[in-house]
Amino acid sequence: MSFSSLVQDLSLRDSNGPAPRRPGPPPSQASTMDDRTSHISRAMSYASTAATSVSISGDISSQLHGGYFHPLARAWQAERQLTKSMLIYPLFITDGDDDMVLIPSLPGQHQLGINKLVAFLEPLVRKGLRSVILFGVPMKPGSKDALGSAADDPEGPVIRAIRLIRRRFPQMFICTDVCLCEYTSHGHCGILRDDGSLNNQLSVDRISDVAIAYAKAGAHCVAPSDMNDGRIRAIKLKLIEEGIAHKTVLMSYSAKFSGCLYGPFRDAAGSAPSFGDRKCYQLPPGGRGLARRAMQRDIGEGADIIMVKPASQYLDIISDAKEIGKDMPVAAYQVSGEFAMIHAGAKAGVFDLKTMAFESTEGILRAGATIIVSYFTPEFLDWLEH
Numbered sequence: 001m002s003f004s005s006l007v008q009d010l011s012l013r014d015s016n017g018p019a020p021r022r023p024g025p026p027p028s029q030a031s032t033m034d035d036r037t038s039h040i041s042r043a044m045s046y047a048s049t050a051a052t053s054v055s056i057s058g059d060i061s062s063q064l065h066g067g068y069f070h071p072l073a074r075a076w077q078a079e080r081q082l083t084k085s086m087l088i089y090p091l092f093i094t095d096g097d098d099d100m101v102l103i104p105s106l107p108g109q110h111q112l113g114i115n116k117l118v119a120f121l122e123p124l125v126r127k128g129l130r131s132v133i134l135f136g137v138p139m140k141p142g143s144k145d146a147l148g149s150a151a152d153d154p155e156g157p158v159i160r161a162i163r164l165i166r167r168r169f170p171q172m173f174i175c176t177d178v179c180l181c182e183y184t185s186h187g188h189c190g191i192l193r194d195d196g197s198l199n200n201q202l203s204v205d206r207i208s209d210v211a212i213a214y215a216k217a218g219a220h221c222v223a224p225s226d227m228n229d230g231r232i233r234a235i236k237l238k239l240i241e242e243g244i245a246h247k248t249v250l251m252s253y254s255a256k257f258s259g260c261l262y263g264p265f266r267d268a269a270g271s272a273p274s275f276g277d278r279k280c281y282q283l284p285p286g287g288r289g290l291a292r293r294a295m296q297r298d299i300g301e302g303a304d305i306i307m308v309k310p311a312s313q314y315l316d317i318i319s320d321a322k323e324i325g326k327d328m329p330v331a332a333y334q335v336s337g338e339f340a341m342i343h344a345g346a347k348a349g350v351f352d353l354k355t356m357a358f359e360s361t362e363g364i365l366r367a368g369a370t371i372i373v374s375y376f377t378p379e380f381l382d383w384l385e386h
């Protein structure tokens with residue numbers, strides 16, 4: 001309705017007595033309506049008696065700038081604003097205890113030995129880091145085998161890191177990625193049959209044992225990323241059996257797509273498959289329906305949080321996750337390839353790094369995520385300060 005026709009409508013109503021009740025506003029708001037009516041008609045009678053007539057044309061609803069001319073007003077336009085507590089920072093823990101090695105394809109990220117961990121985390125914790133997700137990186141020759149035995153080695157890097165972080169940073173929320181690909185000689189995310197395909201039952205048994213080992217060592221959250229069918233139920237049942245289900249968050253990588261965005265991670269974790277690919281267990285990029293089914297299934301099997309991964313290429317899936325998992329937190333993983341791509345774009349002068357870090361993250365939040373796993377976490381801890 002244009003302003004002039006609104007005014008006409010109101011003045012008509014004025015001359016014809018009280019306006020008929022509209023179906024919209026409840027009785028308590030009726031007086032507000034009437035106030036506004038008399039206000040506008042008073043303004044109009046002033047306008048009509050003025051020497052030069054004020055002409056107001058156009059639609060009131062076309063005037064949007066008034067809502068975001070100020071930085072704070074702009075921030076208020078977001079349904080969900082990025083806060084430090086939404087962030088989970090991925091850490092790669094190696095079995096080279098004194099190592100601190102930059103990962104060339106993952107700008108600014110390191111493989112960290114256990115002896116480097118406390119000094120690395122201290123400044124981040126001071127700036128407000130609340131949560132990390134741990135990945136183990138076995139480097140020692142002979143540490144990988146067909147069963148991924150090193151995954152739950154009590155003297156392995158992940159379990160030692162859990163204990164150390166709990167002791168030194170008792171406020172930190174510790175997530176652990178649960179998978180076998182970093183630990184298997186073949187680099188696949190489970191135990192294989194002779195034909196090279198995943199043996200689902202053996203894999204689920206093994207994955208759930210690893211999850212229990214991390215939870216018992218003190219991880220607050222176990223996050224299976226292997227994608228074997230039925231793993232969420234198996235882990236939940238074992239957590240219950242062990243009497244630790246009440247203090248372990250089960251975060252499922254429910255909608256994890258196969259694609260080309262995990263390359264830098266596989267460099268970092270040394271987890272590239274030695275043959276074949278992961279297309280038979282990670283989701284096909286076009287598989288929105290499969291992703292919805294996987295999320296529904298995992299919620300039914302006892303997931304406490306569902307995750308979508310990668311993030312920016314799968315915003316529709318994140319919004320599906322928020323609908324399907326409307327009563328639970330939804331995590332999105334901005335993966336290594338997305339992170340590397342943003343760095344490469346910034347380096348090539350396509351955009352400013354910080355602006356793109358925020359813009360991509362805001363897209364992920366808009367789509368529905370409430371938790372973000374991000375390699376930008378250390379930067380955000382600085383950027384969110386100002």
Ligand SMILES: NCc1[nH]cc(CCC(=O)O)c1CC(=O)O
Nearest residue numbers: 179181225261262265335336337
């Ligand atoms: N299952 C292992 C795992 N857990 C998380 C990631 C990807 C994280 C990233 O790329 O940042 C991967 C890689 C893969 O599935 O190949």
Ligand SMILES: [Zn+2]
Nearest residue numbers: 179180181189
């Ligand atoms: Zn894996």
Ligand SMILES: [Zn+2]
Nearest residue numbers: 177178179225
């Ligand atoms: Zn994993």
